[in-house]
Amino acid sequence: MTDTATNMRLKLPLTCFILEIIIIILFGVLVQYDKETDAKKWHLEKKSENKSDYENDFYYRYPSFQDVHVMIFIGFGFLMTFLQRYGFGSVAFNFLISAFALQWATLMQGFLHGLHDGKIDIGVESMINADFCTGSVLISFGAVLGKTSPVQLLFMALFEVTLFAVNEFILLSVLDAKDAGGSMTIHTFGAYFGLMVARVLYRPNLDKSKQRNCSVYHSDMFAMIGTLYLWMFWPSFNSAITAHGDDQHRTAMNTYYSLAACTLSTFAMSSLTAHDGKLDMVHIQNAALAGGVAAGTAGEMMLTPVGSMIVGFLAGIISVLGFKYLTPILEEKLKIQDTCGVHNLHGMPGVLGAIVGAVTASLASREVYGDGLEDVFPEIAKGHLSASTQGFRQAISLGVTLGIALLGGIVVGFILKLPVCGAPSDAICFEDNIYWEVSLIIAAQPAGGAESPGGDCMINQVDHSTPG
C-alpha cells in the first residue's frame, strides 16, 4: 500500500531535521529567558520591585498553561481519533506538528511582539501564546485530516504560524482589539484557513476512501476523551492570558456556563434533527464544544452569567445545524471536503464569538467595569477609544482575520500541492498503513450482511486479511 510518492524515508527526516536545526539556530541567536525565568534577572526584580518568590508569574499562569497544553495534545489529538483507521495519524501527527508549531510560534510571535535588546523574551506567557497559535494549526489540520502527508502538515504549520502571528499582531497591537480566547485569532482564522487549504487540495475521487472516513464504536470512545478534555479545560484556555485577578476568574466562569448551556442545546438538536430521534456522536463530540469557541472574545468582558449561557445555547444549535445540513452542501456545492467539520465547531461559532465580542465591547462603560476597565479595555479606560469605536474595531478585526485566513489558505494550499510533499492518492486516504507500521491490516471489504446506518461507511473491522 506504499508507493514512491508516499515513502517518507527521506522527505520526513529531512523536513524535521532542517526545520528543527533552523529553530535551534534562531533560538540560539534570538531567544533568552525573561525576567521571571532568568535566575539573575528574577532576583534583581525581587529586590527592585520588593517581590517575593511567591509572586513569580509561574504560579498565576502555569496551571492554566497546563490545561491549554492538555487541550492541544490530548484534546485535539484524541478528538480526531474518531476515524477508524487513522488513529495513529490523528494523535501522532497532531503531536508532531504541535511540537514543531509551538517552537516556530515562539519565534514568530516573539518577533512580532517586539524584541528586548534584540532578543525574544520567553516565559510561561509566551508558552501559552505559542500553544494558542498551535491550536489554530490543529483546527486547520482537522479540515484536511486523513488526506495529507506529514510533510504537508509541517509545511502548512510553517506558513500558518507565520500568518497567524501577523494577523494576531494586526488585531491586538494595531487595531487594539480584545480576543483573549481567540474566537477570531484562533478559531475563525484556523477554520477558514483550513477550509481554503481543503478547497485547493480538493479530491474528486475521495469517495474511493469513503469506507474509512467514519468511526467505529471504540474510536468514538477514544474521541470522547478528546472532547471532554477540551470541554473541561476551555475555561482555562479562554482565561489563560487575561489579566490577573477577577479577569481570569470571570473568564473561566463565563466559559464554563457557556459550555454547559451549549451541551444541553447540542443534545436537543442532535435528537431533533434525526428522523428516529437517535443521538449522533459526531454532534456530541464536536458541537457541544461550540460554546467555548463562541465565548472566546467576550469571555473576559462583563458578559454576565446569563449572557454566557445564551451565547453557548445558540452556538450549540448553530453547530449541530451545520453538521447536519451545511457540511454536505459545502462539499457538494463548494467542493470543500471538511473532514472534521471544523466549519461547524470553529468557523461559525468563531464568527458568532467575534460578533458577541464586538457587541459586548461596544456596551463597555465605567459604570459596569469600575476600575476593572483598565484591565479589559485599556484603550477605552485611557480615553483613546469610545466603547462604540472599540466595538467597531472588533468587527473590523473579524474582517481582517477572514481576509488573511482565506487568502493565506489558498496560497498555502497551492504550496502543499508540490509533489515533494508526498500526498496520498484519493484511494488511500484515511489510512494509517501509508505512513505507519501497523500490526493490524484491515481490508476495504464490506462486512457480510451488515446493515450500515452510516450509508456509505462500510463496517470493516475484519481482524485478519491480506494487505491491500
Add this chain to the structure above:
Amino acid sequence: MTDTATNMRLKLPLTCFILEIIIIILFGVLVQYDKETDAKKWHLEKKSENKSDYENDFYYRYPSFQDVHVMIFIGFGFLMTFLQRYGFGSVAFNFLISAFALQWATLMQGFLHGLHDGKIDIGVESMINADFCTGSVLISFGAVLGKTSPVQLLFMALFEVTLFAVNEFILLSVLDAKDAGGSMTIHTFGAYFGLMVARVLYRPNLDKSKQRNCSVYHSDMFAMIGTLYLWMFWPSFNSAITAHGDDQHRTAMNTYYSLAACTLSTFAMSSLTAHDGKLDMVHIQNAALAGGVAAGTAGEMMLTPVGSMIVGFLAGIISVLGFKYLTPILEEKLKIQDTCGVHNLHGMPGVLGAIVGAVTASLASREVYGDGLEDVFPEIAKGHLSASTQGFRQAISLGVTLGIALLGGIVVGFILKLPVCGAPSDAICFEDNIYWEVSLIIAAQPAGGAESPGGDCMINQVDHSTPG
C-alpha cells in the same frame, strides 16, 4: 430496535430546551458575579481590603476545581464505560446530566445558601459546590446505569439536585455538621437515593439483557481511565472547599494516604475471595476508590496519617466484600438491581466516613488543633458546641441524610415511571443502539465455542450482524 416508547425525537429536545430555557431565565433574574469575579466589585474589594490581584480566590481554588471537574466528566464518565455496549450512554449521558445538574445546582444551592440583595452570587466556590452536587447525581446514575432513558435521567437530576441542596443545607447550616468531602452529603446521599430509584424501577425480566450487562477487554481498559482519575484527584475533591492553608493541605494528604492503603487491601481481598486467586477488574475499578469516600468527612480533621490509612484499609475490605457477597443479595432478596455496585463504593464507605467523622469530631480539642480549631470546627471554637455534641450532630446528620435519600429516592423513582419518560424495556437494557446511531451492530449471540467465565455474560463482539 427502536420503538415508539424509546423514540426520543420530541421528548429529549423538549426536555433539554425547556430545562435550559428555565435555567437561563432564572439566571437572568437571580444570578450575578460575586466580588471575586465582578470587575467593579473586585477592584473596590482590592482597595477597601488592601488586596492584590494575586489574592483573588481563583488562584486558591481553581486548580482544585479543575481536578473535581475532571472527576465528574472523565472519572465518573469513563468509570461507567465498563459496560460493553453502553459506552456512549455511560460517558455521554454522564456528560449531559452533569451539564444540566451543575447549572441547576448553582440555582438550588445558591438559593439555600442565602441571597445577597435578592441575587445569587457565583464564583469558583459555587462552581465547586455545583460539581459536588452533580457528583451525587452521577452516583445515583451508576445504580440505574443502562436501564433508563436520558429523559428519565434529566428528571432524576432535576429532583435529586433539589433534595441534595436541601439535605446539604440542613447538615451544614442547621446542624453545623462538617462534611468537606461529602461522605454524607454526596456519597451516602447519592448511593441510597439511587438504590431506592433502582428499587422502584425494579425490572423483573432484566436477565433478558444479561448478556450485555458485563465488560469486555477494552471496555475494562476505558473504565480504568475513569478509576485512575477519580483515585488521583480525590485529594483535590476532599480538600476543594476546606479553609485556605493547612486545611486544604492536610485534607489532600489524608485522602492520598487513605486511598493508597485502600488499594493494597482491595487487591488483597480481590484475590483472596476468588477461588482461583485471580483478580477481578470490578474490584480494582471500584473498591480501590472507597478510601476516598471514607475519608470525605474526617479528611479535614486531624485524622493523622495513620488514621487515614486505617480508614482506607478498612474501606477497601468492606467494599470488596460488598461487591462479592452483598450485591447479589441486594438483588435477589431486596430487588435492588445496582448496576455499578454504588452501594459498595459510595453507600457503605460513605456511612463509614460519616462514622469516622463523628468519632474524630468528638475528639476535637484546642490541644490538638491550636488556633486551627476555628477553621475546622468554628462552633466548638466559639464555645457554642462541645466536641461530643459536635460528634453527635455528625451522627444525626447521617440519619437525616439517609432519611431524605431513601424517601426522596422512592418518590422520584415513581415519578420516573411515568410513560412520558420513554424507558427501555427489560430486553433492551445496556444497549446503546436504542438512543444512539451506532455504526457497529452487535447481536446477542453466544460466541461460538467460547467458555464464559462470567457465567451469564455472553461474549458477543461479532463485528457484523443484522440488527436485532
Add this chain to the structure above:
Amino acid sequence: MTDTATNMRLKLPLTCFILEIIIIILFGVLVQYDKETDAKKWHLEKKSENKSDYENDFYYRYPSFQDVHVMIFIGFGFLMTFLQRYGFGSVAFNFLISAFALQWATLMQGFLHGLHDGKIDIGVESMINADFCTGSVLISFGAVLGKTSPVQLLFMALFEVTLFAVNEFILLSVLDAKDAGGSMTIHTFGAYFGLMVARVLYRPNLDKSKQRNCSVYHSDMFAMIGTLYLWMFWPSFNSAITAHGDDQHRTAMNTYYSLAACTLSTFAMSSLTAHDGKLDMVHIQNAALAGGVAAGTAGEMMLTPVGSMIVGFLAGIISVLGFKYLTPILEEKLKIQDTCGVHNLHGMPGVLGAIVGAVTASLASREVYGDGLEDVFPEIAKGHLSASTQGFRQAISLGVTLGIALLGGIVVGFILKLPVCGAPSDAICFEDNIYWEVSLIIAAQPAGGAESPGGDCMINQVDHSTPG
C-alpha cells in the same frame, strides 16, 4: 492456564496485608504532619513568621504534585498497555505497586532525610519525593513487564525503594549533587536496576510467548494516552521540587523545549531507520519522551532555551537508535530482555542528562546566576565548592548511581527468583489471564492468511475461542 505456581490466592493477599500492616504500624509510630499540614503548627507558624494562609506551601507545590501523580498512574500505567494481552497487568499492577511504593518511600526517604523529634514530617514535598521514588520502580517494572507475578513486583518495590532512598541520600546530602528531575536518581537508577533484574530473571524460552509480546491497533492508542501525559507533564515533574520562583518557572520551560525538539528528532529518526520510511509507534510512544529524561538534572540550571533544545534533539536520536539497534543486541548478546526498552528511554538519556548536568554545573558562576546562585548551587554560593568541583561531584554521582543500581538489581533479581513469588513460566508471559479474570479469551493462533509486519508477532485477536 493457571497452575499452582501462579495461583495468587494466598501469596498476594498475604503479601499485601503484611506490607500494609507494617506500613500502618510504622506510620503510627514514626509519621506526623509537618508544619504546613498540622493545624496547630501552621497557625503557630503563621504568627511567628507573619505568614498568611496564602503562603502555605500547598499552593506552590500541589499543582505540580498532581501532574507528577498523573504521570505515575496514567502516564506510566497506560504507556505500558501497548502489550495486546497485558493491559490489565500493565495498568493495574502499576497501580498496585505505586500505591505501595509511595507509602514505603515516605518512610524510607523520611528516615534518611532526617527525623524531627524522632518523627518523619510529611507534606506535599514528601508526597512529591515519594512519587519520584515510585517512578523509579515503575521504570524497572517496564524492563520486566509481562514476565513477573504481582508478588515479585511488590518485593522488587520493597527493596528498590530502599536502595533508591539510600542512593538519593548519598547524591543529594553527601555529595551535594543537584538532580531535581532525577536523571540520575530516578531514570538512570530505575533503568539499570531494572535491566539487572531482567538479566538475573533471564528467560531462555521467552520466544514461546513471543506472539503476545507486541501491540495491536487499539492497544497502541491506549499507550499514546500514557505517552502524551508523560510528555505534557514532564515540565511539572522536573520542576516539582526546585526552589520557588524563577527556578520552578525556568525548569518547566527548559523541559518543555527539550521535549519539543526531541519529538521532531524522534519522528525524523523513526522514519529514517525504516526501510520503507514508515513511522514506528514504539518510537513515538517512547523516544519522544527522552528529552524530558535528559533535561532532568540540568533543567533547573541556566541551561538556556537553545541548550535545552539541543539536549532534547540529541536525546531523541540516541533513543530511537537504541530501540532500533541496541535493544536486540542487549537481548542476544547480554541476555537482557527489556520489554519496554527502558534502556533507550531512561537508561541512556538518563546518563546523557547526568553528563549535561555535570557540564552545566561546572560552568556555573555568579555572573550568570546572580543572586539565584543560592537556590540552584547553594554550596557554590557559600563558597564551599567551586563550579568545577560541583561538576565533578555530579559526575561521581552518576558513577555511584550506576554502581548501586547495577549491584542492587542483581541482588534483588536473585531474591525474586524465590519460588514463593509465583512467577509465570516462559510460555505464559505477557498474558493477563494468569492473574486476572478476563472475559475475552484469546488463543495463540496465527491469524489466517495475515501478513505480519512485526515478524514474529502473531495477530491473534480472535474473539471467541476455547481457553488454552
